[in-house]
Amino acid sequence: MAKYKYCPLCAHPLQVGWVESRQRSYCPQCDFIHYENPLPTVVVLGLLDDQILLIKRGLEPRKGLWTLPSGFIEKGESPENACLRELLEESGMTGQIQQLIGVYHVDSSLYGDLISLIYYVHLDPGHPIAGDDAADAALVPVSQVTDLGFVSFNHAFQQFIANREE
Numbered sequence: 025m026a027k028y029k030y031c032p033l034c035a036h037p038l039q040v041g042w043v044e045s046r047q048r049s050y051c052p053q054c055d056f057i058h059y060e061n062p063l064p065t066v067v068v069l070g071l072l073d074d075q076i077l078l079i080k081r082g083l084e085p086r087k088g089l090w091t092l093p094s095g096f097i098e099k100g101e102s103p104e105n106a107c108l109r110e111l112l113e114e115s116g117m118t119g120q121i122q123q124l125i126g127v128y129h130v131d132s133s134l135y136g137d138l139i140s141l142i143y144y145v146h147l148d149p150g151h152p153i154a155g156d157d158a159a160d161a162a163l164v165p166v167s168q169v170t171d172l173g174f175v176s177f178n179h180a181f182q183q184f185i186a187n188r189e190e
């Protein structure tokens with residue numbers, strides 16, 4: 025991940041030092057401290073009649089991979105709203121959140137630390153149409169899904185299947 029070199033408040037060069045129990049960048053001129061926190065993301069495990077909604081990623085990381093719709097929570101937005109918004113933007117579909125499957129910590133080479141909230145969504149009847157940063161979208165029989173490309177997604181999917189078969 026790229027690091028800030030200059031203070032975003034006063035443009036003075038940042039220094040790295042021991043601040044509040046960690047190595048952090050800070051500004052010696054205006055006392056700005058660059059806290060680096062995980063970014064919150066939402067992931068949609070959407071099902072309709074034993075089919076799972078997959079999108080083909082149009083952006084890095086893992087461009088071209090078939091996987092679950094996902095995205096960042098925007099300022100002022102609840103995780104649930106972000107989940108349904110990403111669903112609509114990437115696939116044109118709507119649905120109802122049934123359950124939070126899990127919360128995962130991910131170290132992304134592109135974005136740094138992420139916290140992923142993975143939701144099970146019951147999809148309303150319809151056909152997916154790829155939009156936003158999805159290159160394609162499809163409903164795929166659950167039995168045909170073997171790898172969703174990300175450890176956290178696979179873990180959530182396996183957990184979901186195991187719970188469903190109990």
Ligand SMILES: [Zn+2]
Pocket residue numbers: 031032033034035036051052053054055056
């Ligand atoms: Zn400053």
